[in-house]
Amino acid sequence: MRLAALFLALGAVGCDLTGPSEGVTLYAHASYDGDHYNFVGDVASLHSLEGPDCTRSGWNDCASSMRVAEGWQAIVYEHTDFRGDSLVVSSDIPDLSNYGSRSCVPLIDLDVFDLVRDTWDDCISSMRIRPS
Ligand SMILES: [Ca+2]
Numbered sequence: 001m002r003l004a005a006l007f008l009a010l011g012a013v014g015c016d017l018t019g020p021s022e023g024v025t026l027y028a029h030a031s032y033d034g035d036h037y038n039f040v041g042d043v044a045s046l047h048s049l050e051g052p053d054c055t056r057s058g059w060n061d062c063a064s065s066m067r068v069a070e071g072w073q074a075i076v077y078e079h080t081d082f083r084g085d086s087l088v089v090s091s092d093i094p095d096l097s098n099y100g101s102r103s104c105v106p107l108i109d110l111d112v113f114d115l116v117r118d119t120w121d122d123c124i125s126s127m128r129i130r131p132s
Pocket of ligand 1: 014060061077078079080123124125
């Protein structure tokens with residue numbers, strides 16, 4: 001009973017300890033923190049999906065961590081319509097900034113660190129999602 005109450009309390013502040021039962025969940029912050037959204041099919045553009053923590057342009061260029069349900073796989077893309085650099089993801093990624101990209105540079109927050117990092121943090125704009 002106490003454990004259940006703890007999970008409920010953590011859920012209320014946005015921390016997701018369990019991950020998705022199907023598909024892929026994106027999180028606005030690293031370590032599966034902040035606002036999150038579960039996807040079970042292809043998403044050609046993340047622009048139209050609003051999230052409280054993602055005020056730029058929906059979920060576009062917003063995700064900083066992601067979880068993949070057992071038996072599922074995602075291919076994430078730098079641009080909308082499955083264009084640009086891509087990354088195959090078949091297990092949880094607690095911090096997308098640890099994954100280098102050839103060309104991912106957020107369109108907003110163009111500071112020196114973003115320009116030299118080129119990581120998948122705040123970069124995903126579309127995804128293909130399916131059972132693996
Ligand atoms: Ca992007």
